[in-house]
Amino acid sequence: xxxxxxxxxxxxxxxxxxxxxxxxxxxxxxxxxxxxxxxxxxxxxxxxxxxxxxxxxxxxxxxxxxxxxxxxxxxxxxxxxxxxxxxxxxxxxxxxxxxxxxxxxxxxxxxxxxxxxxxxxxxxxxxxxxxxxxxxxxxxxxxxxxxxxxxxxxxxxxxxxxxxxxxxxxxxxxxxxxxxxxxxxxxxxxxxxxxxxxxxxxxxxxxxxxxxxxxxxxxxxxxxxxxxxxxxxxxxxxxxxxxxxxxxxxxxxxxxxxxxxxxxxxxxxxxxxxxxxxxxxxxxxxxxxxxxxxxxxxxxxxxxxxxxxxxx
Amino acid sequence: xxxxxxxxxxxxxxxxxxxxxxxxxxxxxxxxxxxxxxxxxxxxxxxxxxxxxxxxxxxxxxxxxxxxxxxxxxxxxxxxxxxxxxxxxxxxxxxxxxxxxxxxxxxxxxxxxxxxxxxxxxxxxxxxxxxxxxxxxxxxxxxxxxxxxxxxxxxxxxxxxxxxxxxxxxxxxxxxxxxxxxxxxxxxxxxxxxxxxxxxxxxxxxxxxxxxxxxxxxxxxxxxxxxxxxxxxxxxxxxxxxxxxxxxxxxxxxxxxxxxxxxxxxxxxxxxxxxxxxxxxxxxxxxxxxxxxxxxxxxxxxxxxxxxxxxxxxxxxxxxxxxxxxxxxxxxxxxxxxxxxxxxxxxxxxxxxxxxxxxxxxxxxxxxxxxxxxxxxxxxxxxxxxxxxxxxxxxxxxxxxxxxxxxxxxxxxxxxxxxxxxxxxxxxxxxxxxxxxxxxxxxxxxxxxxxx
Numbered sequence: 001x002x003x004x005x006x007x008x009x010x011x012x013x014x015x016x017x018x019x020x021x022x023x024x025x026x027x028x029x030x031x032x033x034x035x036x037x038x039x040x041x042x043x044x045x046x047x048x049x050x051x052x053x054x055x056x057x058x059x060x061x062x063x064x065x066x067x068x069x070x071x072x073x074x075x076x077x078x079x080x081x082x083x084x085x086x087x088x089x090x091x092x093x094x095x096x097x098x099x100x101x102x103x104x105x106x107x108x109x110x111x112x113x114x115x116x117x118x119x120x121x122x123x124x125x126x127x128x129x130x131x132x133x134x135x136x137x138x139x140x141x142x143x144x145x146x147x148x149x150x151x152x153x154x155x156x157x158x159x160x161x162x163x164x165x166x167x168x169x170x171x172x173x174x175x176x177x178x179x180x181x182x183x184x185x186x187x188x189x190x191x192x193x194x195x196x197x198x199x200x201x202x203x204x205x206x207x208x209x210x211x212x213x214x215x216x217x218x219x220x221x222x223x224x225x226x227x228x229x230x231x232x233x234x235x236x237x238x239x240x241x242x243x244x245x246x247x248x249x250x251x252x253x254x255x256x257x258x259x260x261x262x263x264x265x266x267x268x269x270x271x272x273x274x275x276x277x278x279x280x281x282x283x284x285x286x287x288x289x290x291x292x293x294x295x296x297x298x299x300x301x302x303x304x305x306x307x308x309x310x311x312x
Numbered sequence: 313x314x315x316x317x318x319x320x321x322x323x324x325x326x327x328x329x330x331x332x333x334x335x336x337x338x339x340x341x342x343x344x345x346x347x348x349x350x351x352x353x354x355x356x357x358x359x360x361x362x363x364x365x366x367x368x369x370x371x372x373x374x375x376x377x378x379x380x381x382x383x384x385x386x387x388x389x390x391x392x393x394x395x396x397x398x399x400x401x402x403x404x405x406x407x408x409x410x411x412x413x414x415x416x417x418x419x420x421x422x423x424x425x426x427x428x429x430x431x432x433x434x435x436x437x438x439x440x441x442x443x444x445x446x447x448x449x450x451x452x453x454x455x456x457x458x459x460x461x462x463x464x465x466x467x468x469x470x471x472x473x474x475x476x477x478x479x480x481x482x483x484x485x486x487x488x489x490x491x492x493x494x495x496x497x498x499x500x501x502x503x504x505x506x507x508x509x510x511x512x513x514x515x516x517x518x519x520x521x522x523x524x525x526x527x528x529x530x531x532x533x534x535x536x537x538x539x540x541x542x543x544x545x546x547x548x549x550x551x552x553x554x555x556x557x558x559x560x561x562x563x564x565x566x567x568x569x570x571x572x573x574x575x576x577x578x579x580x581x582x583x584x585x586x587x588x589x590x591x592x593x594x595x596x597x598x599x600x601x602x603x604x605x606x607x608x609x610x611x612x613x614x615x616x617x618x619x620x621x622x623x624x625x626x627x628x629x630x631x632x633x634x635x636x637x638x639x640x641x642x643x644x645x646x647x648x649x650x651x652x653x654x655x656x657x658x659x660x661x662x663x664x665x666x667x668x669x670x671x672x673x674x675x676x677x678x679x680x681x682x683x684x685x686x687x688x689x690x691x692x693x694x695x696x697x698x699x700x701x702x703x704x705x706x707x708x709x710x711x712x713x714x715x716x717x718x719x720x721x722x723x724x725x726x727x728x729x730x731x732x733x734x735x736x737x738x739x740x741x742x743x744x745x746x747x748x749x750x751x752x753x754x755x756x757x758x759x760x761x762x763x764x
Contacts, residue, residue, distance in 0.1 A: 209387075209425065210388070210424065211419075213406055213407065216410050286409060
């Protein structure tokens with residue numbers, strides 16, 4: 001069988017990986033594309049949406065695909081994709097995933113199945129709005145940049161142009177090699193940049209690797225009779241303690257979608273009227289204990305106690 | 313019999329013709345080649361060069377490759393503060409704001425942090441040094457690692473959330489096992505598990521929280537057919553028996569422990585006792601004769617089976633080379649040393665120290681006596697507790713640290729009768745000795761003293 005092309009998308013929470021994935025799917029229109037979705041939380045919300053649109057999607061949730069307790073599932077998923085009628089495989093890793101383990105994953109697959117993939121490289125999406133903040137607090141961002149073969153500085157429409165050279169300078173201090181593109185909504189002008197992408201593992205040699213052990217997550221199922229204003233107030237209270245809030249809630253019978261990156265809150269009625277499983281995934285930043293702040297802010301805004309069940 | 317054979321026979325509890333000697337030259341190794349502590353802990357070439365110099369000058373029977381209890385913490389996200397003449401200290405604690413326990417799959421890999429450098433040096437040392445000298449791989453014990461990750465909150469957790477504490481210690485133990493595995497694979501003959509904070513807890517707490525993980529850890533090391541040592545600094549006397557029950561091959565103690573009393577505990581367990589030349593008063597500030605006398609006192613007062621002579625802990629950077637050589641000479645040639653000491657008189661510098669007038673203080677005075685809060689883990693946490701109080705009370709209290717590395721402070725300790733380090737005094741009265749107070753305890757006694 002011919003080698004299949006393999007692309008890795010990395011980037012911190014809310015940087016725009018899924019939006020860029022859609023651009024890639026447009027670039028690969030007409031090709032048979034399989035997707036591996038990795039979610040840090042328990043639900044792959046994006047995976048659900050993509051499946052509904054007819055794509056072949058494998059989901060690996062509840063941790064990073066590069067983590068020792070998930071990498072076997074990742075390897076299985078890649079091998080399974082190879083056996084299917086696909087030409088291209090795109091892996092969207094979770095925002096907290098450290099892609100510097102990718103060479104080991106490919107080595108392992110090579111041992112099991114031979115040289116079955118043409119690994120095109122790691123495309124790292126950088127959030128221009130939150131870059132400096134997350135770079136200082138999340139170790140994994142540095143490693144995502146360090147192991148990138150192409151870097152997209154996304155959401156440039158939301159920052160002053162004067163900030164961009166500063167961002168690029170910082171990126172270059174971490175990794176000089178890859179091309180850096182500036183995008184809005186992950187749109188690339190020249191698809192050849194993707195089609196001609198090739199990987200280099202040289203930069204992995206210089207990576208000083210550390211682990212992130214303090215990722216906090218909570219998954220809530222909210223089906224309540226509160227008004228959207230009251231719920232929005234709660235989102236505003238809790239968002240400073242989070243990197244990301246993503247998912248669906250039902251308020252007074254109406255389903256709403258939440259898609260927030262730190263304090264940039266998007267909250268709107270969802271078109272998915274028949275969504276059976278409500279899930280709101282919250283990924284906490286390092287500031288405070290999420291398990292303490294959720295009930296605290298819930299009580300403050302909604303005047304009701306909130307009990308979190310342990311989720312793993 | 314060469315040094316390596318001597319160490320292995322000793323840790324196998326066999327009778328030997330000589331007592332072995334293990335200099336714990338961590339950052340001090342760098343001094344021998346003019347390298348700073350940071351250089352020797354981060355540059356593999358400089359580290360190896362320094363280790364070869366240790367072998368040449370100190371003729372050890374066993375020696376550590378790296379003595380840095382922050383290697384694991386750094387990999388797991390702790391920021392370190394580096395120093396020129398001391399190991400780094402931990403500045404941030406990634407689990408201080410969360411009560412989540414990391415997944416046991418998130419343990420250091422061989423490519424993380426400084427491990428690639430350390431493992432490479434271990435492999436090279438094995439080829440050059442290892443034929444004659446037993447190589448020690450030192451890892452951070454699970455309790456000290458838990459405190460690096462969780463910060464001072466850990467001491468409250470032990471009272472407020474026992475289940476969380478046990479789960480966190482279980483995670484840290486998995487890290488310890490992984491590190492042991494890497495070092496054993498790299499050829500280390502002895503795995504020393506260094507856990508300074510063990511001396512800060514009661515034997516009940518040791519039994520409740522540490523007995524199980526440590527027994528597992530030493531069983532793990534034993535299954536790999538490698539020797540083990542349980543290394544605790546500070547006054548660990550109350551915990552030595554519990555430590556022995558976890559079944560290491562050896563126990564290492566520092567100058568806070570009476571070796572004679574300790575050996576009475578370790579001998580029935582048939583466990584080797586290593587120690588305990590005082591680092592500061594003798595090795596750093598003494599002269600060669602002081603060091604020889606110390607060794608001879610140990611050799612003359614202790615049964616030689618199941619005994620290793622070593623410094624009490626990681627040797628201070630600036631220890632005069634001749635002092636360590638004097639120790640080595642005394643261990644190897646005790647009769648010659650005895651001859652030299654016939655006319656020995658210990659030199660004691662008379663330094664006049666004026667103590668505060670404790671009766672006439674305008675505000676509470678907290679005095680913390682430490683070995684050095686920058687390098688001794690237990691001292692760091694004692695000082696942290698004091699700093700938290702100072703931050704809370706502000707100008708209403710005075711706070712002073714007296715580091716034992718300064719001669720005047722040694723004189724102050726003698727004048728005040730300070731027996732163990734770290735210790736905390738309030739208005740001239742001993743309040744906490746080797747046990748770190750909780751925030752509530754400390755605040756209460758300070759507030760009470762304000763009322764008087």
